[in-house]
Amino acid sequence: DTGVSQDPRHKITKRGQNVTFRCDPISEHNRLYWYRQTLGQGPEFLTYFQNEAQLEKSRLLSDRFSAERPKGSFSTLEIQRTEQGDSAMYLCASNPSSGNTIYFGEGSWLTVV
Amino acid sequence: AQSVAQPEDQVNVAEGNPLTVKCTYSVSGNPYLFWYVQYPNRGLQFLLKYITGDNLVKGSYGFEAEFNKSQTSFHLKKPSALVSDSALYFCAVRDDAAGSNYQLIWGAGTKLIIKP
Numbered sequence: 001d002t003g004v005s006q007d008p009r010h011k012i013t014k015r016g017q018n019v020t021f022r023c024d025p026i027s028e029h030n031r032l033y034w035y036r037q038t039l040g041q042g043p044e045f046l047t048y049f050q051n052e053a054q055l056e057k058s059r060l061l062s063d064r065f066s067a068e069r070p071k072g073s074f075s076t077l078e079i080q081r082t083e084q085g086d087s088a089m090y091l092c093a094s095n096p097s098s099g100n101t102i103y104f105g106e107g108s109w110l111t112v113v
Numbered sequence: 114a115q116s117v118a119q120p121e122d123q124v125n126v127a128e129g130n131p132l133t134v135k136c137t138y139s140v141s142g143n144p145y146l147f148w149y150v151q152y153p154n155r156g157l158q159f160l161l162k163y164i165t166g167d168n169l170v171k172g173s174y175g176f177e178a179e180f181n182k183s184q185t186s187f188h189l190k191k192p193s194a195l196v197s198d199s200a201l202y203f204c205a206v207r208d209d210a211a212g213s214n215y216q217l218i219w220g221a222g223t224k225l226i227i228k229p
Binding site: 056 | 154156
């Protein structure tokens with residue numbers, strides 16, 4: 001399977017701890033997106049990369065959130081000092097710059113206790 | 114302002130009957146329209162899209178959608194529903210107007226329940 005891969009699929013952490021999620025996009029997709037989704041809601045845009053450049057970041061994204069894509073391939077999303085309100089599914093998606101359709105991974109569930 | 118509306122939180126259909134999941138949009142330029150499906154605890158799967166061309170687009174799993182410019186709608190349809198179609202369906206739009214970004218605007222989702 002050469003789809004978008006996310007790891008870990010599930011993470012339970014205590015409030016105040018840091019967590020990191022990894023995303024491996026579809027090979028040769030130079031655009032990569034992070035979204036957050038809570039139960040019963042649509043995806044909420046967090047940030048977007050073209051190659052290694054982070055081109056857009058949601059104003060809703062607090063400074064506890066940081067994302068990187070150092071070599072223009074995989075990406076990491078780190079949440080520092082987690083809060084209970086961070087509990088959600090974090091979705092990664094990718095597409096080539098020549099295409100309109102974005103393809104999602106299976107998501108990483110975060111539960112902050 | 115760009116927006117997407119899915120007016121029904123839930124749609125109930127008997128197996129074998131036709132189904133429609135509604136979506137209306139508002140953009141300043143030409144719309145790029147998408148439907149995605151999400152099964153419990155899974156990511157979103159792409160179903161179909163309209164960019165240009167025929168107003169009726171066909172997608173995965175027997176789904177189709179009709180683009181109606183005058184009504185600014187992009188309703189998802191299937192002639193004969195299956196129990197396995199039960200899932201959460203999301204409509205999304207991207208505006209191709211100059212100055213817009215690449216971001217998709219998402220509807221709130223419609224839960225489709227197919228009863229045997």
